[in-house]
Amino acid sequence: MTEGGFRLAALERRPLKDAMAQAAKVAQARVGFALSTQEGDLPAAMLYAVTGGKALRAFLALESARLHQINPVAVAGAAAAIECIHAYSLVHDDLPCMDDDETRRGQPTVHRKWDEATAVLAGDALQALAFELLVQTDCSPRAKMNLVVSLAHAAGVRGMVGGQAADIAAETAGAPLDLDRIMALQAGKTGALITWSALVGPRMAEAEREPMTIYGEALGQAFQIADDILDETGDAAVVGKAVGKDAAAGKATFVSLLGLDGAKRRAADLVDAACDALSPYGEDAETLKEAARFVIARTH
Amino acid sequence: MTEGGFRLAALERRPLKDAMAQAAKVAQARVGFALSTQEGDLPAAMLYAVTGGKALRAFLALESARLHQINPVAVAGAAAAIECIHAYSLVHDDLPCMDDDETRRGQPTVHRKWDEATAVLAGDALQALAFELLVQTDCSPRAKMNLVVSLAHAAGVRGMVGGQAADIAAETAGAPLDLDRIMALQAGKTGALITWSALVGPRMAEAEREPMTIYGEALGQAFQIADDILDETGDAAVVGKAVGKDAAAGKATFVSLLGLDGAKRRAADLVDAACDALSPYGEDAETLKEAARFVIARTH
Numbered sequence: 259m260t261e262g263g264f265r266l267a268a269l270e271r272r273p274l275k276d277a278m279a280q281a282a283k284v285a286q287a288r289v290g291f292a293l294s295t296q297e298g299d300l301p302a303a304m305l306y307a308v309t310g311g312k313a314l315r316a317f318l319a320l321e322s323a324r325l326h327q328i329n330p331v332a333v334a335g336a337a338a339a340i341e342c343i344h345a346y347s348l349v350h351d352d353l354p355c356m357d358d359d360e361t362r363r364g365q366p367t368v369h370r371k372w373d374e375a376t377a378v379l380a381g382d383a384l385q386a387l388a389f390e391l392l393v394q395t396d397c398s399p400r401a402k403m404n405l406v407v408s409l410a411h412a413a414g415v416r417g418m419v420g421g422q423a424a425d426i427a428a429e430t431a432g433a434p435l436d437l438d439r440i441m442a443l444q445a446g447k448t449g450a451l452i453t454w455s456a457l458v459g460p461r462m463a464e465a466e467r468e469p470m471t472i473y474g475e476a477l478g479q480a481f482q483i484a485d486d487i488l489d490e491t492g493d494a495a496v497v498g499k500a501v502g503k504d505a506a507a508g509k510a511t512f513v514s515l516l517g518l519d520g521a522k523r524r525a526a527d528l529v530d531a532a533c534d535a536l537s538p539y540g541e542d543a544e545t546l547k548e549a550a551r552f553v554i555a556r557t558h
Numbered sequence: 559m560t561e562g563g564f565r566l567a568a569l570e571r572r573p574l575k576d577a578m579a580q581a582a583k584v585a586q587a588r589v590g591f592a593l594s595t596q597e598g599d600l601p602a603a604m605l606y607a608v609t610g611g612k613a614l615r616a617f618l619a620l621e622s623a624r625l626h627q628i629n630p631v632a633v634a635g636a637a638a639a640i641e642c643i644h645a646y647s648l649v650h651d652d653l654p655c656m657d658d659d660e661t662r663r664g665q666p667t668v669h670r671k672w673d674e675a676t677a678v679l680a681g682d683a684l685q686a687l688a689f690e691l692l693v694q695t696d697c698s699p700r701a702k703m704n705l706v707v708s709l710a711h712a713a714g715v716r717g718m719v720g721g722q723a724a725d726i727a728a729e730t731a732g733a734p735l736d737l738d739r740i741m742a743l744q745a746g747k748t749g750a751l752i753t754w755s756a757l758v759g760p761r762m763a764e765a766e767r768e769p770m771t772i773y774g775e776a777l778g779q780a781f782q783i784a785d786d787i788l789d790e791t792g793d794a795a796v797v798g799k800a801v802g803k804d805a806a807a808g809k810a811t812f813v814s815l816l817g818l819d820g821a822k823r824r825a826a827d828l829v830d831a832a833c834d835a836l837s838p839y840g841e842d843a844e845t846l847k848e849a850a851r852f853v854i855a856r857t858h
Binding site (some may be wrong): 296298355393 | 715
């Protein structure tokens with residue numbers, strides 16, 4: 259088959275399950291290749307941390323790129339980068355001084371399998387690797403710079419880490435947060451990376467960002483509500499991590515504020531909004547719509 | 559004075575003390591500005607972590623830029639970025655699960671002043687901020703991408719974090735390391751960031767890198783040897799952090815391997831090599847030569 263034919267095949271829409279499996283494979287292979295010359299516990303812990311997840315963020319990056327006629331090879335650096343950032347944040351969140359979790363994705367957390375120092379360093383090195391891999395994304399220098407600065411912003415004090423710090427501050431503040439503050443906090447903690455992932459395609463193609471911004475933000479909120487619902491109703495063996503911790507800690511969540519049914523309704527509305535935003539992409543965006551429905555499916 | 563006149567003044571050579579004070583001011587002001595809209599413990603801890611140091615790395619970035627006719631405003635992003643990376647590494651190194659240090663730069667470490675979770679998150683957010691600020695450096699898109707990928711490399715598993723992990727592994731390995739392994743470890747742990755800083759000018763100007771590479775690598779080694787000597791002979795109150803810990807831990811250092819006099823001789827030879835490498839820059843490089851001599855001055 260010609261190169262053109264190959265490209266076309268790679269850009270065909272796939273069912274959600276296949277597309278997510280491909281995204282996980284692309285991201286993990288890219289990280290694995292980058293670490294292939296390294297020996298010792300540090301690279302082993304890094305690779306362990308990026309393995310076994312659903313790779314939702316890499317999938318969003320690949321799909322949003324596909325909607326802009328960008329093939330998986332060109333976007334692999336960005337897909338791997340966002341999984342590195344997500345993985346590092348989980349490794350650090352699981353530390354004894356943070357959430358103190360023993361399992362993640364059904365496996366021992368990094369500090370339980372190795373030790374705390376290795377977990378701190380593996381997280382640190384994964385963040386650096388993210389930016390190294392991101393620069394290897396195949397797009398114009400201007401688009402690349404935009405990817406770097408927006409990822410740094412989404413991952414930092416005004417994004418993910420800021421949201422995480424606000425979450426910890428809320429736990430010790432005494433009074434539970436109200437809905438607006440929970441939404442602002444979650445927009446940073448989980449929303450920023452999900453929205454960034456959804457915007458990889460428009461950023462690489464230097465195209466209109468509005469549809470994917472609306473989709474990403476709505477999906478991020480739906481995702482967090484689904485997480486709160488699973489924390490309330492899920493089975494630790496199925497979820498792959500400890501559940502019921504938020505309720506036990508008397509922490510405000512979407513479930514405690516909206517009630518279980520209210521939270522489910524809110525998540526369903528957000529998924530509808532996310533899907534509506536994709537209308538400019540037509541039939542091509544069907545897999546992203548499936549993904550939005552999948553995010554809340556386990557809560558029904 | 560005209561803009562041209564101002565630029566010229568900013569590019570004039572200054573004595574070491576003034577140039578280092580300016581570098582600290584430029585880097586801290588840039589970080590302070592980036593955090594000025596943020597409230598809470600997290601940005602406060604981040605700013606605290608980048609304050610009060612000598613800002614050697616920012617100084618190297620500014621000086622190497624000046625040698626390539628690049629003014630402090632254009633290089634400020636890179637100078638701030640390298641200080642963010644250095645500061646984050648200190649915050650994480652000081653954690654109880656790593657070196658467990660209570661003071662740094664004569665002040666309480668971040669996890670003592672706040673808590674461990676804040677220290678982990680402040681370090682994480684400083685690394686993200688580094689890449690955000692780095693992209694604001696004023697140079698060509700190609701040069702900027704080169705700065706990003708080289709900083710990510712120098713800070714990560716094949717640079718600083720890799721060296722730190724190797725250092726910890728050596729402590730638990732039983733037999734002390736030999737000189738070659740110590741040098742390889744230190745080239746990552748402290749050498750990579752120092753060399754990167756020295757190369758900011760050539761990278762921004764897309765100029766010949768060899769002289770500054772030799773200077774940076776020699777300076778990095780001299781710096782580490784001086785650190786080992788201070789750990790052996792220094793006064794904690796003057797050094798600003800705990801001393802004598804390496805010897806107490808039976809750890810191999812340049813002093814334990816070369817003897818005190820041998821280590822001093824090696825450092826002096828490295829400073830000579832660093833200064834010789836600067837000959838292509840003539841009189842203009844005098845401040846960088848002063849800096850190399852300064853690095854080992856406190857050990858004589």
